[in-house]
Amino acid sequence: KGKAPDIASMTIEHILAIDPDFICNVLSDIVNACFRLTTVPDFFGHTILTSLYKGKGRDLLLPTSYRSIATVNTFGKIFEAVILGEYLQSPVFIPTSQTAYQKGIGTDIVLGAVLEYLEFNRRRNSGMYLCQVDITSAFDNVDHCI
Numbered sequence: 001k002g003k004a005p006d007i008a009s010m011t012i013e014h015i016l017a018i019d020p021d022f023i024c025n026v027l028s029d030i031v032n033a034c035f036r037l038t039t040v041p042d043f044f045g046h047t048i049l050t051s052l053y054k055g056k057g058r059d060l061l062l063p064t065s066y067r068s069i070a071t072v073n074t075f076g077k078i079f080e081a082v083i084l085g086e087y088l089q090s091p092v093f094i095p096t097s098q099t100a101y102q103k104g105i106g107t108d109i110v111l112g113a114v115l116e117y118l119e120f121n122r123r124r125n126s127g128m129y130l131c132q133v134d135i136t137s138a139f140d141n142v143d144h145c146i
Helices: 012-016 018-038 075-088 107-123
Strands: 045-051 068-073
Touching: 012 075, 018 075, 068 075
Parallel strands: none
Antiparallel strands: 045 068
16 A cells, blocks of 8 residues: 556555455456456556665666666556466466475475485486576666666
């Protein structure tokens, strides 16, 4: 609550002000239509991206001196919440290698699996390659002039 309006000047407060039964029926119809038509409206992905200067003393010319705020379409957020809340929690939907969006599973589980795999290959005298990518603050370091 109290968030900036999306590209259509809509906020979650607008949705909450509508009769709950009515909005639930409308949103259910929209979500079901997306599944039936196997498409999502383009405007669900429309986003306003604003770069904010992080503060005094930072170099104005460096991308790391700014943080980006994305104002996402309100209906797109609701659609995403429905998908993440309902369908991604299904054990049939999520591959066992996927650790995102699952409660109680994190990087420690993945690290344990990698260590087991390394040990397994070491015992078999098999070669193994491991590539690690640290994407911490990756968006802050993107050249935004492109």
